[in-house]
Amino acid sequence: MYPDRNQQWPRLLYxxxxxxxxxxxxxxxxPGPSAELLKANRQEARYWSLLRARYKHVHQSIVxxxxxxxxxxxxxxxRIEHLVPDLIDYQQEPIELxxxxxxxxxxxKPIEQDANE
Known part of the structure; x- marks a missing residue:
């Protein structure tokens, strides 16, 4: 059974x-790949670039x-992340979701590698 678009449009749009x-x-x-990855593994760097190109293409298509x-x-x-409040923090200071x-x-932004690595 398919949803009725006339009755269900808000739910379908959501x-x-x-x-x-x-x-x-x-x-x-x-964005990337990093210079380190290019040196270490060219095939993996190419795969990274292909995945990035896919993301940019889909992003631009939606725009x-x-x-x-x-x-x-x-x-x-x-891209927005909706965090879930920690239970203890929430009990101390209840906030709306x-x-x-x-x-x-x-x-x-590119992934930054820690200087210690």
Whole structure:
């Protein structure tokens, strides 16, 4: 049985947005590869580059679609993590799950290697 789009559209729209955001997070590949990886394993570095290109292609495709759907509007896609409050902290200071402190923008930046490694 298929959902009735006329009756179920808010749920279906929410589900589509949720699935797209999950997919974007799943395929995310940070910029790179690092110079160290290029030296150590060229095949792995190439694979990294291919995964990054895939992510950038999907990202740009969604941006282009949104620009087409909402002409003249500015479009930006950010990866945002919604943190779950620690139980002890929550018991000491209950906060709403929609509190701004529970959201963190995930930056699109290369992985930094620790200087000690």
């Amino acid at each position: 589900h589509r947005h949720f699935m797209l955001s999950e997919f974007m997070h799943e395929i995310y590949q940070p 282009d679609h949104l620009k087409h759907e909402y002409p003249g509007d500015e479009v930006a896609i950010r 929609t509190d701004k402190r529970l959201y963190r923008v995930l930056l699109d």
